[in-house]
Amino acid sequence: MTMRIHNLLANMTLRVRLLLAFIGIVLLVGGLSALMGVGLLYRTLPHVQDVLAVDLGAAREIYRQYGAHIADAGRLMARRRNIRENLQRGDLDSLITPLQAIRQSEDLDILMLTDVRGDLLLPLKNRGQRIAVPGLATIVRQALRQRKEVSAAVVFSQAELAAESPELAERARIEVVSTPHTTVGEQTDASQGLVAAAAIPVTSDDGELLGVLCVGQLLNRRTAVVDRIKGGLYREETFEQRDVAIVSIFLGGKRIATTAASAAGDRAVGTLIAEDVYKHVLLGGERWIRPGYIVDDWYLTAYEPIRDPSGRVVGAVGLGLLERKFEETEHSAIAILVALTILAVILATALSYVLAKSIMKPVNSLIAATEKIAGGGSLEAIKLDRAPPEIEALGRAFNSMTAAIRARDQQLHRQTHDKLMRSDRLAMIGQLAAGVAHEINNPLGSILLFSRLVIQQVPPQGRIRENLDRIEKETKRCHVIVKSLLDFARERKPLVESLDVNEVLDMTLKLYEGQFLFQNIQVVREYGTQLPKIRGDQLQLQQVFMNIVLNAVDAMNGRGRLVLATKESAPAGFVEIAISDSGCGIPPENIERIFDPFFTTKGVGHGTGLGLSVSYGIVQSHQGDIAVSSAPGAGATFTVSLPVAEGTR
Numbered sequence: 001m002t003m004r005i006h007n008l009l010a011n012m013t014l015r016v017r018l019l020l021a022f023i024g025i026v027l028l029v030g031g032l033s034a035l036m037g038v039g040l041l042y043r044t045l046p047h048v049q050d051v052l053a054v055d056l057g058a059a060r061e062i063y064r065q066y067g068a069h070i071a072d073a074g075r076l077m078a079r080r081r082n083i084r085e086n087l088q089r090g091d092l093d094s095l096i097t098p099l100q101a102i103r104q105s106e107d108l109d110i111l112m113l114t115d116v117r118g119d120l121l122l123p124l125k126n127r128g129q130r131i132a133v134p135g136l137a138t139i140v141r142q143a144l145r146q147r148k149e150v151s152a153a154v155v156f157s158q159a160e161l162a163a164e165s166p167e168l169a170e171r172a173r174i175e176v177v178s179t180p181h182t183t184v185g186e187q188t189d190a191s192q193g194l195v196a197a198a199a200i201p202v203t204s205d206d207g208e209l210l211g212v213l214c215v216g217q218l219l220n221r222r223t224a225v226v227d228r229i230k231g232g233l234y235r236e237e238t239f240e241q242r243d244v245a246i247v248s249i250f251l252g253g254k255r256i257a258t259t260a261a262s263a264a265g266d267r268a269v270g271t272l273i274a275e276d277v278y279k280h281v282l283l284g285g286e287r288w289i290r291p292g293y294i295v296d297d298w299y300l301t302a303y304e305p306i307r308d309p310s311g312r313v314v315g316a317v318g319l320g321l322l323e324r325k326f327e328e329t330e331h332s333a334i335a336i337l338v339a340l341t342i343l344a345v346i347l348a349t350a351l352s353y354v355l356a357k358s359i360m361k362p363v364n365s366l367i368a369a370t371e372k373i374a375g376g377g378s379l380e381a382i383k384l385d386r387a388p389p390e391i392e393a394l395g396r397a398f399n400s401m402t403a404a405i406r407a408r409d410q411q412l413h414r415q416t417h418d419k420l421m422r423s424d425r426l427a428m429i430g431q432l433a434a435g436v437a438h439e440i441n442n443p444l445g446s447i448l449l450f451s452r453l454v455i456q457q458v459p460p461q462g463r464i465r466e467n468l469d470r471i472e473k474e475t476k477r478c479h480v481i482v483k484s485l486l487d488f489a490r491e492r493k494p495l496v497e498s499l500d501v502n503e504v505l506d507m508t509l510k511l512y513e514g515q516f517l518f519q520n521i522q523v524v525r526e527y528g529t530q531l532p533k534i535r536g537d538q539l540q541l542q543q544v545f546m547n548i549v550l551n552a553v554d555a556m557n558g559r560g561r562l563v564l565a566t567k568e569s570a571p572a573g574f575v576e577i578a579i580s581d582s583g584c585g586i587p588p589e590n591i592e593r594i595f596d597p598f599f600t601t602k603g604v605g606h607g608t609g610l611g612l613s614v615s616y617g618i619v620q621s622h623q624g625d626i627a628v629s630s631a632p633g634a635g636a637t638f639t640v641s642l643p644v645a646e647g648t649r
């Protein structure tokens with residue numbers, strides 16, 4: 001599985017990777033913020049309910065103020081001097097006109113006056129009777145007892161309303177309209193009326209209780225209360241041509257006053273309260289704040305019971321806020337978040353495209369340049385315009401690499417050229433020398449033979465003998481030189497055997513160590529351990545090392561430090577033998593010529609100039625190489641590289 005992902009990743013272009021990274025981040029952030037946004041919205045939903053609870057409190061307060069306003073009207077009457085005086089005097093007839101005037105101006109539906117026992121004084125037709133409406137009777141009793149005004153909601157039956165006036169009974173009548181999520185129950189009596197009533201004690205100037213004034217306003221179909229509540233709380237907010245807020249007053253489970261519109265366009269009175277609300281608010285007497293169905297739509301609703309003077313729940317005040325409006329806010333918030341995320345994805349795509357392009361452009365030109373070089377093209381420096389610093393650094397590294405390769409190329413070229421020249425030269429000299437040596441070798445032999453014969457015939461003392469000895473000695477020297485020349489020129493096939501270079505070096509040194517020549521020379525061996533074997537001719541190689549060592553001793557004038565180091569080359573394949581001395585060193589102008597035959601800086605009779613050229617020939621025939629490095633006064637190092645014998649390790 002992880003392998004698969006690896007492969008998948010490996011096959012992706014930089015552009016796709018960038019794109020995926022960007023989109024991943026955007027989706028992550030976008031998704032998270034969308035989730036958070038939705039979470040936040042849902043967390044604010046209870047918050048809406050809190051607002052509703054506060055609104056419900058405010059609604060009840062406005063409703064209470066409305067009741068107080070009716071009580072005010074009653075108080076206005078009760079304070080009137082002429083009313084109090086006439087009542088004190090028992091002159092009921094002269095009371096009627098002023099009371100009727102106020103009743104008219106304050107739009108009161110109920111107006112009664114009782115004596116201090118609570119028996120009716122007005123209306124005149126019922127004089128002396130008890131108040132028939134139980135709720136009204138209760139608040140009058142309370143007002144008498146407490147000597148202060150009492151207001152409450154009072155339920156009037158049809159008969160009780162009709163007793164006031166037939167017109168009132170007619171106004172109160174509201175037939176039940178069935179709507180979804182409601183049931184027509186026994187709770188609804190079409191003809192009942194809910195009256196906001198107040199009982200106000202009337203007292204004389206000196207505080208004597210004279211009677212109780214009882215006023216009331218029928219709330220059925222009365223729009224003033226609900227409109228005032230709605231106007232006070234929500235103004236005229238609408239959503240999709242629908243009022244956002246609905247305020248209703250219920251008698252039993254029936255809407256008797258409301259701001260909700262019916263299908264016909266007038267007020268939706270007569271519609272019923274939702275079933276569960278009925279259960280909890282009307283029957284249970286609780287507050288209720290929940291989403292619910294009102295008339296024809298879902299609302300966030302809040303209900304508060306209305307109680308009559310005896311404490312019985314007779315109705316409710318209800319508020320509703322259109323749920324769709326909140327949903328709509330929620331949906332539009334989510335829609336905005338989603339739109340933003342999509343926009344961000346598009347932007348990220350574009351951005352990653354541009355970014356990848358800006359990265360890939362210099363990279364592509366790098367690739368092109370590399371391919372050109374790999375294909376044998378010239379080593380040109382590339383120019384990267386406006387590339388990111390990292391890639392610019394890559395470009396710089398690339399340029400310094402091409403520069404280095406160019407320099408090395410040139411050096412290699414020079415070296416091979418030099419080498420070719422040298423081996424050409426050596427081959428030519430070799431041929432010449434071989435020819436000459438061959439021609440000279442036989443006469444030299446004759447000279448030596450005949451001079452020996454002559455020597456035997458002359459007496460051991462005397463000038464002649466001395467000269468003959470010199471002839472023999474010089475001839476021998478010539479013979480040695482000619483032999484060296486032949487050694488150098490001859491195509492020798494080395495005798496091949498497996499050799500340990502350390503051992504070969506030791507054997508070479510053993511020949512000389514302890515001799516006078518080496519008395520003042522410190523020999524240091526820095527042999528590598530576990531060196532691979534080489535294949536070669538032991539005697540020939542010994543000759544090579546000997547030549548180099550003797551040159552070193554010469555250069556050090558018999559006093560100094562000789563270091564012999566061996567190691568395997570890196571990369572492997574060769575064993576390197578480095579022989580360093582602390583001698584006079586080789587001046588640069590001589591370095592190229594020291595391998596030439598007969599090149600010597602030593603005086604006549606001291607050097608033949610053949611040691612290094614012979615060594616060179618031997619090493620070459622071993623498929624090896626010999627190199628020298630030196631600085632004048634700082635000694636010289638000769639490094640012989642010999643190929644490792646295959647299969648030895």
Ligand SMILES: Nc1ncnc2c1ncn2[C@@H]1O[C@H](COP(=O)(O)OP(=O)(O)O)[C@@H](O)[C@H]1O
Nearest residue numbers: 551552555585594600601607608609610611612
């Ligand atoms: N270790 C060395 N230090 C300084 N010069 C050297 C060294 N080895 C060789 N040379 C120089 O290279 C020359 C050639 O050496 P070689 O071919 O052995 O001839 P010869 O030793 O007979 O002079 C020497 O004359 C000397 O000038």
Ligand SMILES: [Mg+2]
Nearest residue numbers: 547551611612
């Ligand atoms: Mg020499």
